Amino acid sequence: MSKKRVLSGIQPTHDSFHLGNYLGALKQWVEFQKDSDAFYCVVDLHALTVETDPKLLEKRTLLSVAQLLAIGLDPKQCTLFIQSHVPAHNQLAWVLECITGFGEAGRMTQFKDKSQKGGTDRTNVGLFTYPILQAADILLYQADFVPVGEDQRQHIELTRDLGQRFNNKYHEVFTIPAPQIIKSLAKINDLQDPNAKMSKSASSMAGVIELLDSSDAIIKKFKSSVTDAGKEIKFDEQGKPGISNLLTIASALSGKTIKDLENEYAGKGYGDFKVQVAEIAVEVINPIRIRTQELMADKAALLQLLKDGADKANQVASKTLADVYTALGLIKNG
Ligand code: TYM
Numbered sequence: 476m477s478k479k480r481v482l483s484g485i486q487p488t489h490d491s492f493h494l495g496n497y498l499g500a501l502k503q504w505v506e507f508q509k510d511s512d513a514f515y516c517v518v519d520l521h522a523l524t525v526e527t528d529p530k531l532l533e534k535r536t537l538l539s540v541a542q543l544l545a546i547g548l549d550p551k552q553c554t555l556f557i558q559s560h561v562p563a564h565n566q567l568a569w570v571l572e573c574i575t576g577f578g579e580a581g582r583m584t585q586f587k588d589k590s591q592k593g594g595t596d597r598t599n600v601g602l603f604t605y606p607i608l609q610a611a612d613i614l615l616y617q618a619d620f621v622p623v624g625e626d627q628r629q630h631i632e633l634t635r636d637l638g639q640r641f642n643n644k645y646h647e648v649f650t651i652p653a654p655q656i657i658k659s660l661a662k663i664n665d666l667q668d669p670n671a672k673m674s675k676s677a678s679s680m681a682g683v684i685e686l687l688d689s690s691d692a693i694i695k696k697f698k699s700s701v702t703d704a705g706k707e708i709k710f711d712e713q714g715k716p717g718i719s720n721l722l723t724i725a726s727a728l729s730g731k732t733i734k735d736l737e738n739e740y741a742g743k744g745y746g747d748f749k750v751q752v753a754e755i756a757v758e759v760i761n762p763i764r765i766r767t768q769e770l771m772a773d774k775a776a777l778l779q780l781l782k783d784g785a786d787k788a789n790q791v792a793s794k795t796l797a798d799v800y801t802a803l804g805l806i807k808n809g
Contacts, residue, residue, distance in 0.1 A: 479511045480650070482618035484518040484558065484609070487532065487539040488525050488675055491687035494756070495663035495673035498727045499624030501546055503655060507622060508553035514616045514788060515548060518558045520565070521608060524601040538767070540777055542686055545766035556784035558612065563792035567611035568604070570799055571637050574644070575607055579636075584629055610634035614641075615792040617650040625661035626672065628654055646802035648795065660727055666700035669716040687764050690757045697721075697753035698746075708740040708748050718745070725752045728759045 483504055485496060492501065507513045517539045522532060536557060548555055558564055580586070583606050590598040606629075613621055613634050621631050631654040638649035665673045667682030677683050684696055702717040710733050712719045726733045740748050770777065801807070 477512075479619040480617055481507045481511045481513040481620045481622065481655075482515070482613050482616045482652075483622050484516045484521070484612055485539065485543075486522045486675075487517050487519055487535040488522045488527070490535055490538055491685035492539070492542050493673055493675060493686065494684040494724065494760075495624065497546065497686060498660045498663050498724065499657075500622055501543070502660075502727070503622035503657065504543075504553075505547040507620070507655075508548060511620070513553040514618070514791070515543065515553055515555050516558045516561075516612065516788070517543070517556075518609075518612065520558050521605060524599060524605055537774065537777055538687075538771065540781060541767045541770040542763065544770055545763045546686075550780045550784065554784050554787045555780065556788045557781055560781065560785035561615075561788045561792050563615055563789070563796040564608065564611050566796055567615055567792075567799060568608040570803065571607050571610050571614075571641070572604055574637060574640055575633075579633070580604065580607065583633065585626070606630045606633050607637070610637050613652050614638050614649045615795045616788075617791075617795060618652045619650060620655045621652050622655040624663075624672075625656055628656060641799070641802075646798075648798045648802055659723060663724065664716065664720045666696055666717075666720070669701060669720045684756060684760070686760055687767060688760065689764075690761055693757050693760060694750070694753040697749050697756065700749060702745045702749070706744060708743065708745070709737055718748075721749065721752050725755050728755050 483500060485492065485500070504513065504515055517536055519532065519536050522535075527535070540555065540557070543555060544550075580603055586602055586605065589602055609630050610633060613631070614637070621627075621634075623631065631652065635651050638651050642649055642651075663673045665671050665677055665682035666684070667679065673683055675683075681696060681699065682701075684693055688696070700717060700721065702721075703715040705715070708718060708722070709715060710719050710722050722733050722736055725731070725736055729736075731739075740751070
């Protein structure tokens with residue numbers, strides 16, 4: 476039986492990924508590379524929707540690649556590449572834009588939130604078409620599965636709709652992908668505001684654990700995390716969102732079940748528990764930070780593996796694009 480195809484992407488909009496990215500999506504990426512045909516991209520074109528200094532974008536793109544390798548992606552087991560190295564992403568996005576309804580794109584909640592915050596004058600058209608470029612990222616690779624966090628579910632639904640619409644209207648070109656979302660890890664919350672998702676664009680980083688944070692910073696952030704009334708260490712998302720978030724994080728990072736952790740900390744105070752969770756986090760994150768720094772020291776090696784990744788990605792993507800153009804009646808050159 477041939478291997479299932481997997482695709483996912485992450486934006487290089489900040490220096491560091493955070494624990495939400497890691498637990499909600501990236502840990503799954505590492506698992507999937509073992510027994511599927513996995514394609515992973517750093518979506519630098521999507522990052523252009525947020526204005527960034529060019530030097531900073533360049534640095535963040537390489538830092539993103541280094542972090543992905545540091546968490547365990549292995550270019551021998553997966554295809555790792557940068558979105559802008561594969562021109563077919565933009566080319567397919569245009570085709571998909573022509574079969575997407577204006578209202579349909581306007582209903583995307585991430586677009587609505589961002590455009591409401593920024594106001595119409597500060598919202599660029601790229602933000603509006605963002606999910607359609609994402610659909611192109613996925614459909615180009617004929618992906619069966621897309622490992623992501625909960626906040627991407629609606630974009631994957633749109634991708635499915637567009638793929639089906641194209642297949643029905645023209646020709647069966649696309650595989651229809653399924654989101655791969657691990658329910659318990661799909662929304663890791665901010666340590667200062669345990670009802671809001673941990674996010675790169677949080678107004679303060681005090682509740683955001685970054686993979687490139689120093690051990691001291693991680694311990695400080697966990698120690699000052701917001702907990703709940705009462706003193707029992709128990710999983711109760713409604714009544715105890717802060718403690719439940721910490722239990723989720725500790726369980727995912729240590730491999731212990733939530734039940735085991737509840738038993739282990741029975742009778743202990745919140746203070747002790749927070750320190751323990753911090754130590755578990757430091758143990759996982761420290762080697763990632765150190766490895767990222769080592770990898771960043773050899774830029775030529777990073778660029779070479781990205782070139783190899785782009786070569787493989789281009790082969791798959793250009794074949795799909797050619798099938799799409801043929802289905803549409805676009806005449807071949809030559
Ligand atoms: P991005 O860069 O915002 O986030 C990368 C991944 O991290 C997940 N994630 C979380 N999971 C759990 N808890 C959280 N607090 C949390 N915050 C983020 C996201 O769900 C995502 O899986 N639009 C995408 C990038 C993209 C993409 C794609 C993804 C572009 N093309 C094709 C999949 C397939 C995004 O902005 O992710």
